[in-house]
Amino acid sequence: MTAEDGDGGTAPEARVTIWERLERPARGPRPALTHDQIARAGVEIADEQGLDAVSMRRLAERLGVATMALYRYVAGKDDVLELMIDAVAAEIELPRATGWRELARGFAGELRAVGLRHHWLTAALARTPHVLTPNLVERVEDMLRSLDGLGLEVDTMMAVFGTVNAFVRGATADEVIRREAVRRGGWASEEEARIAYLPYVRWLIGTGRYPTLTRYIIEGSNEDDSQWQFEFGLECILDGIAARLGI
Amino acid sequence: MTAEDGDGGTAPEARVTIWERLERPARGPRPALTHDQIARAGVEIADEQGLDAVSMRRLAERLGVATMALYRYVAGKDDVLELMIDAVAAEIELPRATGWRELARGFAGELRAVGLRHHWLTAALARTPHVLTPNLVERVEDMLRSLDGLGLEVDTMMAVFGTVNAFVRGATADEVIRREAVRRGGWASEEEARIAYLPYVRWLIGTGRYPTLTRYIIEGSNEDDSQWQFEFGLECILDGIAARLGI
DNA sequence: GCACATCTGCGTACGCCGTACAAGAACTGA
């Protein structure tokens, strides 16, 4: 939260993104780090100890440089997050040369997998303002291309992508939050967490105001809930899109 | 990130949520604050200056008490976030006595409206571990009840709710991020932001690797994009659910 | 070969943050 003022009546100043500053000038001493190394180190720390553990000091320590050395490569911590997001976005591998529906399925599954593998991703995406990192843009392009030539307007194509994207992010975020609650609470399994929260749940049920939810808690077979819910939702969405657009 | 260890082999300890600690004992001096006031003050600060501005010090200052006084009412900052989330969740007003589809539409629209009105909500939901606040639970119950009696299993009912919920949260998050980028960049309008990012977009287009995205940028009529995209996606989802479940 | 512009790495310092701790103030029930 550095440029927080927002009240200045100044003219729209051009924002220079990291991605435009990547090529290094050929004048001074050779840099000791690359942006890739920074991104990788950040991802490692976040994977191991959570996003809050990614501090400039710890990052520098892991890279073997002084804290302030990092600021030669990034303008601030937000840039680090952006590098990290782009790094894991590269892990999204889309299937080649299939129809839009297969590609959407692949994109959804991969995005969810990445979000679960890197449990900090959801929080990072919610924090950083600039989300058009190169690797993400590349996936968007692939998705749009699969929808091209079906007689849709570009706005509609983007809406299709946006719908799938929004669902996957929301579903993954929910799932991650539940898993994180288990981890941060110090419980070994979801079962232990359920036991720990039992008094609260009992209190909820005891109020008598949530009969349907109570039925879900008691009757529901909560086996592999998340995966099944995700696939159910995704197929509904793809069905709805196909029907509405006639594709 | 207080209970971050997660390695202790201790037994599953019961977690006592705020909601169970709300009733006060009748012994000591009268409390100067209520949880409601704390929630309201937090929401005000976040609305005005963003979620990062909600610090225990600032919160206490606005309430006219010392910083540490807050800790008589909350166990830590996470509790404050939870109170804030529950406070704005109360703003979700569902239509009465309609079919599941109308109710889902209402829920979606209201949740999106709340998320846009309180632009910090998305980030808050991504940070706090415990998301079963009373007011949220109440909305879940209403949604589930509207699906009851249609011959669905409880798991399916919950999946329907989860799908709609995930989509709305994802879509709203995306929208908020875009708006926040404008605000934090200090630009007065989205048009100014577009101009500021023009060099980057030009660079993206210049690479020639994103032809379909380029077409969207050039041909797309980006008028009221978000609202239209949201409604398009929502209707597709409701269509798909109705068709798949025969309801 | 050498001065100079330029870039890199780093140490220090400032003002924030969340919150542990313990002592004092306010209130109640006996």
Place this chain on the structure above:
DNA sequence: TCAGTTCTTGTACGGCGTACGCAGATGTGC
């Protein structure tokens, strides 16, 4: 009245992001 309980507060600690300026490494033009 007064012991017991709860509420409020000041201080302090370790951590955070990063502004600033200096020392040294590196390439360029003479």
